[in-house]
Amino acid sequence: MKSRKRGFPDESLESRLESMLAARVLSLLADADQGKAGLASQLGHKTVSGELHKQVRRLLNLGLIEMTIPEKPKSRLQKYRLTETGRSLIAEAGGEENE
Numbered sequence: 775m776k777s778r779k780r781g782f783p784d785e786s787l788e789s790r791l792e793s794m795l796a797a798r799v800l801s802l803l804a805d806a807d808q809g810k811a812g813l814a815s816q817l818g819h820k821t822v823s824g825e826l827h828k829q830v831r832r833l834l835n836l837g838l839i840e841m842t843i844p845e846k847p848k849s850r851l852q853k854y855r856l857t858e859t860g861r862s863l864i865a866e867a868g869g870e871e872n873e
Contacts, residue, residue: 796829800838800856804864807842807855830854838863 795817802808802816810830814822833839838860842853856864 793829793832795825796833799826799829799833800860800864803839803854803856803860807853809851809853813854833860 798817799813802813808816810822810826813830814820814826817826819826830839834841834854836859837857839854840857841847842855843849843851846852
């Protein structure tokens, strides 16, 4: 049985990441590279929250996402994209959903 909410990853991905917000961020980045403001907007937030900052840092530290401009981490043009590890995690979670 599928347990998707508004097109976001299933519960197993959420449980692996320990946060629904982190799972939603990964899901959004699977579609396209985005900055924090774009992520916030797609998540239905008016501004970038402290929790979104925290989850982006956490996903970076876990190696699931990477910066598009790593030499300028504070650039206003900074975006984030999935790493191979992040893509694998999403694919794995999607496969479990179909079982």
